[in-house]
Every structure is written in C-alpha cells, then in structure tokens.
Amino acid sequence: xxxxxxxxxxxxxxxxxxxxxxxxxxxxxxxxxxxxxxxxxxxxxxxxxxxxxxxxxxxxxxxxxxxxxxxxxxxxxxxxxxxxxxxxxxxxxxxxxxxxxxxxxxxxxxxxxxxxxxxxxxxxxxxxxxxxxxxxxxxxxxxxxxxxxxxxxxxxxxxxxxxxxxxxxxxxxxxxxxxxxxxxxxxxxxxxxxxxxxxxxxxxxxxxxxxxxxxxxxxxxxxxxxxxxxxxxxxxxxxxxxxxxxxxxxxxxxxxxxxxxxxxxxxxxxxxxxxxxxxxxxxxxxxxxxxxxxxxxxxxxxxxxxxxxxxxxxxxxxxxxxxxxxxxxxxxxxxxxxxxxxxxxxxxxxxxxxxxxxxxxxxxxxxxxxxxxxxxxxxxxxxxxxxxxxxxxxxxxxxxxxxxxxxxxxxxxxxxxxxxxxxxxxxxxxxxxxxxxxxxxxxxxxxxxxxxxxxxxxxxxxxxxxxxxxxxxxxxxxxxxxxxxxxxxxxxxxxxxxxxxxxxxxxxxxxxxxxxxxxxxxxxxxxxxxxxxxxxxxxxxxxxxxxxxxxxxxxxxxxxxxxxxxxxxxxxxxxxx
Numbered sequence: 001x002x003x004x005x006x007x008x009x010x011x012x013x014x015x016x017x018x019x020x021x022x023x024x025x026x027x028x029x030x031x032x033x034x035x036x037x038x039x040x041x042x043x044x045x046x047x048x049x050x051x052x053x054x055x056x057x058x059x060x061x062x063x064x065x066x067x068x069x070x071x072x073x074x075x076x077x078x079x080x081x082x083x084x085x086x087x088x089x090x091x092x093x094x095x096x097x098x099x100x101x102x103x104x105x106x107x108x109x110x111x112x113x114x115x116x117x118x119x120x121x122x123x124x125x126x127x128x129x130x131x132x133x134x135x136x137x138x139x140x141x142x143x144x145x146x147x148x149x150x151x152x153x154x155x156x157x158x159x160x161x162x163x164x165x166x167x168x169x170x171x172x173x174x175x176x177x178x179x180x181x182x183x184x185x186x187x188x189x190x191x192x193x194x195x196x197x198x199x200x201x202x203x204x205x206x207x208x209x210x211x212x213x214x215x216x217x218x219x220x221x222x223x224x225x226x227x228x229x230x231x232x233x234x235x236x237x238x239x240x241x242x243x244x245x246x247x248x249x250x251x252x253x254x255x256x257x258x259x260x261x262x263x264x265x266x267x268x269x270x271x272x273x274x275x276x277x278x279x280x281x282x283x284x285x286x287x288x289x290x291x292x293x294x295x296x297x298x299x300x301x302x303x304x305x306x307x308x309x310x311x312x313x314x315x316x317x318x319x320x321x322x323x324x325x326x327x328x329x330x331x332x333x334x335x336x337x338x339x340x341x342x343x344x345x346x347x348x349x350x351x352x353x354x355x356x357x358x359x360x361x362x363x364x365x366x367x368x369x370x371x372x373x374x375x376x377x378x379x380x381x382x383x384x385x386x387x388x389x390x391x392x393x394x395x396x397x398x399x400x401x402x403x404x405x406x407x408x409x410x411x412x413x414x415x416x417x418x419x420x421x422x423x424x425x426x427x428x429x430x431x432x433x434x435x436x437x438x439x440x441x442x443x444x445x446x447x448x449x450x451x452x453x454x455x456x457x458x459x460x461x462x463x464x465x466x467x468x469x470x471x472x473x474x475x476x477x478x479x480x481x482x483x484x485x486x487x488x489x490x491x492x493x494x495x496x497x498x499x500x501x502x503x504x505x506x507x508x509x510x511x512x513x514x515x516x517x518x519x520x521x522x523x524x525x526x527x528x529x530x531x532x533x534x535x536x537x538x539x540x541x542x543x544x545x546x547x548x549x550x551x552x553x554x555x556x557x558x559x560x561x562x563x564x565x566x567x568x569x570x571x572x573x574x575x576x577x
Contacts, residue, residue: 264386337366
C-alpha cells in the first residue's frame, strides 16, 4: 500500500490554505544556491517555480516512485533534485537507480501485468515503436491538452527539446519527454595522435596520415599500430582499441545501437533506414507492419554487412583491447579509458564525458595537470558496406514515460517532477553536471562557450547540425523488450567461440522472425499491436532480395584503403555550420 507522507512544507500550506511562503522561500534558496547558471533570470526562475508550487498543491504530501538507469545525470536528479522538488512542492520522490536492463524489465513487467510498479520511468526512446503500438503508455500530446492540462507547465517549451522528434510516434503524438541524451562517437588520445614521431611511423607503414578515421579500415590500422607497433608510451603498455563483451543485456544494445548500420547493413534514410533499419528489420515506407529480420524475408540481420560487423567487433576485442575487456560490461568498459592506456574507441558514449573530465587527483589519467583533456571526440567511422545517406550513429534519448496502469493522480505528480528536472530553471546546471544535453537553449548558453575547451568537442558537436544524424532505435522495432533480449545471448556465443558470426546472426535473425510471427498472430487475433504488428514476408532466396532492395550482397573487398581526416579541420567545419 502506498504511503502519503506530509512534509512540513505541505502541512504549512494546508494550514495556511494556500501555497505558503515556505515554498517560495525554498524555491529562492535553491535558485540562489544551486540552480545557477540558467537561461532564465532569477525573477523568471522564481516565476517558473511559483507555477510548480501552485500546480503541485493538490498533490502535496504524496510520495511517488520513479526509476532510471545509472548515469551521472540521473545520480544528480536522485540525490539533489528530489530534495529540491520536495522542499518546493511538498511531493516526495523516491528516484531509484538500477541497471538499464532492469529498467527495461520493470517497464515490460508493468506493461504485461498492469500492476503499478513505478509512477514514472526514464525509459529510452528506443521503445517508441513499442509504446505507439501497444498504447499502454499515456499519450502526452493528448494528456497535455486534456486531463493533464493543469499540471503541464506553460514554460515547458517543447520546441526547445532537441530530441522530441525521437519520442514522437508515427501518429505525430508525443509519448515520452526527453530527460537526457548522449551519442555514440569516436574517442581518441589527441596528444598521442599529434606526436610527430608517431605520425611519421604510421604514414611510413600505411601510406596515409594518422588522424580521425573515416572508415573501419583506418580504425583497424590505427588499432594495430598502437597495439603492435607502439606498444608502450611513457612506461605504460597501451592498446589500440577498447570495447566490452560480457554476456549481459547491454551486450545486445552494443549491437542494436546502430553497430550494424555503421557497418552499412541498413538502408538509406534518416532518422532510421527505410525499409531496413539498424536492427536489420524490414518495414516498407508508409507501412507500420515489420516484415522480417532474416535476409530470406527481406531483412538484413544475418546479411553480409551484419556478419562483417559482428566479426570485426569480435576480432578487435580479441586482438587490440586490453586484457579483461571481454569480461567488461557497458558500465565497466567506458570509465576504464580513464586509466590512460587506450589510444582510441570506435563506439564511445558521450554520457561518460563527465567521468572523463574528472581531475588527475581522482585517478583520471586522460587530462593534464590543469584539467584539460588529452583526448577528443569525433564522428565514428563507417564500414565498407555503408553508403552516403545511411544512419551514421546512435543517439540515446532517455525519456520520461508514464504507463496507463499508473493512476492518473500519481502519474501527474510524476509528470510534475519530470517537468521540474527538465525545466529551464534547472537544466543548465543539470547539463553541467551530467553533460547530457536535451535543450538547445542550454547547450548554447554562454557558460558552455566558456567550458567547451575542457569538454573535448562535446559542445561543438551538439551545437552543430551533425548531431541530428545520430538517432535512436526507430519504429521498425515492434516490441523492444521482447526482441532486445534475443540479441545478447547470440552475440555472446561469438565471443565465447561457440558459434561463428554467420551462425550466430542466422540464429538471431531466425529467433527474431519467430518472435515477430507470434506478435503477428496476437495482433491478427486480438489487435494487440493496434494493427501495426508484424506481417512477415514469405521467404525468398538471398539472391532475390539482393536484387530487390533487401540485404546488400557480399563485397569482394571488405577492407578498402584507410582514410582519415584532420581533427582540427573537422571541428572548424562544425563551427562554420
């Protein structure tokens, strides 16, 4: 049974019969002591907080529960912003943090059982295809115009959210509110790449300049060079690559987060390939019915490009990564870069920038004595099957999601908290802590112009038009929780040596199609997916689909000449845009 606890602030408000001065005093205290800098003046911040005080009055004393994964942004929300929100509004928030797999499992369990486990979730926008089909999440567009109008902030300013296009369903309605977002980019030690002796040695061996790799051939050459030629810098054994391989759910997301499309497995089209997306799932333009993942059904999950992508992940992890990397998970591998023994990482998430800019005194060996980064970030290179116009990378957009199995009053209290932690009053400071931008106004704030040199290219990237080319999982995926859990076991069998990449991807594609066939049957029988469940194509030969817009046929040469670009010229191009 839920508990409703009355804080001192809420009690004073009830006694006074109004919102009370204590709430305003709390808002002023937090604005002065914590919520600076801001895109708003202090008077504007107070006005925004006054709206929260008034809107929250019917819910004061309520205790709600929300859930998110563990990144610095959510740590700040859980540890700091919950306290501010309670003092200002009288609503107590238990903001729990679990691993991403556990968050997805909780969402799936609540959707299946209709039991209210949490009042709100920061749930990746990767589930937009699921939420828009199953209609088990509150449609925010409808709610903001209807029952939740009184709890929707007039200063929310949805146009300021840079990721809202990814949380909008095919019906044009908003189902999730972005809370944080981060891209997978390329990370490298610029101080090493700039060394004249290493530049000379690299060019002598490979015939082109050491720089930011444009293609996977160059990335592999650089990995080999640092691992097998350079080997040691300043007495430290170094490696040319970092990744992870632990058999866990995040190993699957390692691949569904655009790895196949970066190799060139999907189709052209933004934000996701049409008709084949980064999961290798086919869905025709104008349709809402996925048609298959296997090459034989017009998909590409076990096609030549996908198999190449998995083979390279396995080879590079074995040959060029530090010992033990294959046993790392997502959360262990990325902060491991701070040890200072890795030259580059092809699939690096900007969510970990906050850890990578910590001072040397906190064990970070990738900054100098003044805290300036010795590394930089840049666009990730693409594989030989990739074509201009294809998806170039992944953008994680963790977004507030409210399920219909949550009573409306509890969901509205959580909706108020979601708007509070993304409000303009709070967002610039939160962005400085977590470095996971969601508002255009925040990333363009003057405080980030001042801080940009210490953030390794993050600000330049998010201010450039290039950022829109990085996108989350799209609407081709009909039921994210059911399909995502298939991936990691199959990928793990490659790293363990139990199956070849081709065997593993054949099994993966087959299991995806079997699962989607069950969804098709359920949708045809009971309209479970709103008529937008899978409708699988009849099987045809690989050659048929190679010639008719399916998976791409195998290349005779999967390692073309390596190509690199100069980092400073790249950043100058971003700035010019």
